[in-house]
Amino acid sequence: MSTAPLASLSLTHVHYDPTDRLSYLCAFLALVPQGLCVAYATLVWSSREAEVLLMFAGQMGCEAVNWVLKRYIKEERPSQMHGKGYGMPSSHAQFVAFFSIYLTLFLLGRHTPHPSQTHTPLLLPERLGVSVLALGSAAAVAQSRIYLNYHTPRQVLVGCAAGAVCAVGWFVVTEWLRREGWVEWALETRVSRGLRVRDLVVTEDLVDAGWARWEERRRRKLVKRT
Template sequence: MASYAALAVQTREFLVIVMWAGQFVGELLNWIIKRIIKQERPIYSVGTGYGFPSSHSQYMAYFTSFLFCHLYFRHRFSSTGYAVIDTLWRITVYCGLLAWTGLVAYSRYYLGYHNAYQIFWGLGIGATFGALLYLLSTAIPTWYPNSILGRFKIALITHPIFTWMQVRDGWAVWADGGRDEEWKRWRRKWEKTQERRLKTNKVY
């Protein structure tokens, strides 16, 4: 959550803000489901409260599914110039996300906080919610900009409050969200600064 906050403040990216908000909604959804189902944790669990579904599993599955969809459908990684290396890097990132989620989910079982049933349901709910939120907030508005969701997103980003907050949708302009362009702009400024310093040192 701290990383979400830092990214939201630093980048003002619509995608990051939506993903962060979705994480909060997922936590609320988990809280509601637990109090509706009221399923106990495993007999020897060291945890407290209801066990269905696993909060950690749901949390990580949401994070991974939303980010996985974004990386696959919208984000374009910087190319090394070698197609094989680029493909391997993408696969590594995807596998890393899945492994991270898998390890968190397994830790819930290994430490006795949840049984397999509660963990799998947590993973399923989180993954479904993450993919659905991405579809509604990003994919459909991008693929069908004249749809209701597309027009709603444009209305949000162009709203005076969002404009004042400098919220942007970098991936609507750049394939990598603007990272490469920002780095080039920084590099040009940095090189000019170095040139001025060298000139100043020569004068003295």
């Protein structure tokens, strides 16, 4: 048997106070970015939606900005924390700020489901509720980084600000790409056609994917039985 010391996987290794229930909850909140990456990958593979791909591209660009900022500013984490790497700005705060703000901009500014094109359209109050929930969840994740002493309040605030700037900036860029026809052009390329990339979520909800075909198949079965 090997006697080599074991190493900790830093991607998911979170320090917390086991005697503090709130600290325990914050440790799980620290895993939200990893969970969102899994959700991104799942949606990209299952939906092949252009808007999801654009949002994921912006999210990765936001992460690249954080990597550059940390190595440019070189501010250490709080002294009582054993975490590795620089702390300014908080990558967790920047990640969730981008996600929640871009999602809010999409739901309130770009997503326009039409009753004639979708069976279960999200109404404006519902989209507003989802946006508030996303923003509140992002705030909880950002606050957890302070509570666990991984970051100072200033590092978290700068992370949120950087994520917000990236989200608004990328939303403006994608809006320009759509208005100028670049998204439509990309969807007609051989690669996009081969990967079956589509652009339906702007006017339809993801839950409607394939629903019309299912309803038509169900209707034919009922007619055949009668």
